[in-house]
Amino acid sequence: MSFFNQLKSKAEELLPFGQNRGQQGSGSSSHQNYPGRSYQHPPPGQWYQPPPGQLYQPSPGQWYPPPPGQWQQPPPGQWQQPPPAQWQQTTPPPPPPPYGSHPNGAAPPIPTGSRPGETSPDAQGPGVYWRPNFCAGIPVGEEFEQKQGHGDPWGWGNNELQNYTAEPSNSFYTPDGKLVLRAVARPAHPDPEARWTSARLVSRRTLARPDGCVTAWLTLPCAEGIWPAFWMLPREPFVWPHEGEVDIAETWNGDCQNHSCLHWGFYTPEDAPKHLVRQTHVADMARRPVRFDFAWRCGGTGIRKEDGKSAGGGRLMWYVDGRPVMRNIMPPGTRPIEDWCILLNVAMGGNVCQGKEPREGAYDLVVHSLQLTEAPEGGWGGFENDWHRCVDGAVM
Template sequence: MSFFNQLKNKAEEFLPFGQNRGQQGSGSSPHQNYPGRSYQHPPPGQWQQPPPGQWQQPPPGQWYQPPPGQWHQPSPGQWYPPPQGQWQQPPPGQWQQPPPEQWQQTRPPPPPPPYGSYPNDAPPPVPTGSRPGETPPGAHGPGVYWRPNFSAGIPVGEEFEQKQGHGDPWGWGNNELQNYTAEPSNSFYTPDGKLVLRAVSRPAHPDPEARWTSARLVSRRTLARPDGCLTAWLTLPCAEGIWPAFWMLPREPFVWPHEGEVDIAETWNGDCQNHSCLHWGFFTPEDAPKHLVRQTHIPDMAHRPVRFDFAWRCGGTGIREGDDKSAGGGRLMWYVDGRPVMRNIMPPGTRPIEDWCILLNVAMGGNVCQGREPREGAYDLVVHGLQLAEAPEGGWGRFENDWHHCVDGAVM
């Protein structure tokens, strides 16, 4: 046998099983259903996608990129090695062979635990999450005429009066436990631009003044418009003995309850029920019709920013001459997450809406909480955004439409 034939026979020993050896030297591509147990990858540039169900993973070092159109580009920063049989080409420059112990699909870190109330000694972290797709508070710009500065390092007292004390002799009118302070431990701005009102419960503290401390803030400015909309994005603490509130009163001095009270967001004892309220009378049988409310169940109000709006349209309703009292007839509307939940007419004899202020506070215990005391811990009311605008979102046309589809407040 010639030396040439010896070399030829030796080479044929390496050809795949079942291949027509006599044609191997032609350079033709292997059949699409590439057979045989001793799998070899076809030459570069000649790879073809096998029919469904016949794919085999090539040995290390023999991998070739599939033809265009056979894979989808993942979003930047979101690529992870897929399960076996579902390979996708990673973005250019980002492929690395993972070690064997990491060949299972990687997942992003789990979200932080749900935020609410933390009955323990350590102060809780300030929540930063928001509902997916929710517009950031700062994006609502058209017509906004006031948005307080929540920058860290600025004293809270520049934008708000920080009420102090127990509200003696009746615990702020409801036998409440808390001692309001102006301390940074009870109200402060965060580095990412949020306002936090922190109620701290330490029932065993030797100093009675330090057992229950909290914050009560009153805006230094008034609504200052006969028509407008007040909006806040709040994460509310929900726990037994805790009563956070976002509400309004006439500018001091005022006569309660005749000049009115508006409650936009308040909940107590951890029931996750928001109460939209209007008050302008005493809690007596004859004044019962002067206390109106609608409840809205918000099960996740302690875990995300909830949007609360209060819109008023009182222009041209008039003021009683000589005593600065509203002649009534203006229209008020309460919203939760953009949905109208209650409407009412501005009661006659109340203070004109332009002269009202904004309040934020976290109360503890007392009559409203049915005498229940909060467990030891810190409880945060987080204000993600706060603003006054000349009209509600969607304009006054939307307000008129909502007015005809909203319910009146119900007598408490």
Template sequence: MPHHPPPQGSRVYWQPQFLPHVDVSHEWDAKTGHGTDGWGNHELQNYTDQPQNAFHTQDGRLVLRAVANHSASDADQKYTSARLVSKQTLAHDRGVLSAVILSPCAEGIWPAFWLLPQEPFVWPTDGEIDIAETWNGDAENHSCLHWGQHDQPDRHRIRGTRIPDMRQRPVQYDFVWEQPGGEAGRGRMIWYIDGRPVMKATVPAGTRPLRDMTVLLNVAMGGNVCQGKVPREGAYDMVVYAMSMAHEMENGGWGRFEYDWGHPAVREGDTY
């Protein structure tokens, strides 16, 4: 299925430019290190703020590069990658976040495009929204929502979408939200892949306003989600072709959102 370019024109209020002469840090903060308990999942990677792990290309793309170097004598160099957090928040009580991404699909590799509240925050109580993630080369996207207490039931929503040619082409992901007044427990969200709605959810009570959410991009390696599998030696690139935030969707705007919300084929995620 062909992907559509992110929206253009006056509806767009944030659109980072991936220009070779612009440093990645202009729009993004880099998280570094191994994190607590391997970023909570016993992951292998050491996140860096170095240009070999996150950079802009000559043709205007953002690349996050995870590198597995098994022979490195320094343990911090065996697995390096990037984890970027946008300086921009969603900022509005309704809108659409769009990105066109080519994801690395391989055993032991876990790329993600997701949202967390602006720091400081309490996880997962304040909310986490996963727009695009895949692991172990399964060519399946996982749309997810997490909140409340992690060990309590019914605090997660997830829906898998098979994308058989995920390895070969960039995919467009859109996340559309509306939350009147930013009030917790009110509001609606729809996840789209290549223009097709794949999951919907209401905003859970007790979460931070969606306007406070920041965008995260990262490529994790190994750990619990990858079922302990280790990536083979080499580089794994997550390539972001475009990204934007806009006040409404292309091709139908809020009328399209209302139609999709009410369509019986657009379901809420499974709970666990």
């Protein structure tokens, strides 16, 4: 069977051939179908593997306090049974208590640092032109649009389970200045809308510059049926997939594999070269803040007069913990990078998770720091050096 026939066969297992697949959608336009990201595994040897000895060793977990009355997520693989469900309550019951605590015990202590022995990622350096205010005294909705519902098409095009909400039980700031996106699984709840709830946030700020870098320190939930993501799309309204998608951090089903991706085509054999990816194993991504950077240098590449789209040619670079893991050229016909937004979400179940459902409990994506800067760390000279030693994205 040819490569393209194999790709077509894989795609048809997930949805009818030719259907637009969208994980991200607001339902605001009938022409706005968002990325399905129904990934297909490439041949062996195409994924980026970090050099021996460069993987971080696990460090003690740091769990962040939820709003009053809510239990925090326990470490991966150490779930306990949650308290008996009280379905008559008007507010959701709390997630399971942390490992080693008691249902009626005190909440875990507030941590005082992010990475012992290192400079805190909260330090704002020169060249920062946007940094959201993670203050517990303001609503999350001031800095981010909080998407709601099941998407259009339903399940965000991937048969995902989650109902996105704007409730503080699903997205909130902690007293020590972190942003938490919490997915809550309660499969036995009698209300279908309350069984799988989560958060999906879109920055109200665009990248706004032809050259720059976005940096985030994230602790990612890693568990079966859970799919957290830190990524970018053009500002709405837009047309997916032609105007592009960039995935900076995403992992699913607890495999601790990060996927750096660039998409600008449909999931069809002829568009296969328009889906590029590199995979990086980060064994302890659920137990420490991991640094993710995406740098772009698109100034001077031009805008097409006929449609206002990018003329292409800009350079893009993905980093994990300061190491360049993937590079690529900005495809022509995509939205100019200045008009893109940042997204954070935690999806549950669906095609990408291979139909697996998360166990009952709470799963937190913790954003320790997020900022936009005029240049990547090391400046544009460092970017040039990284470009020459980095690898191109591999066709999915």
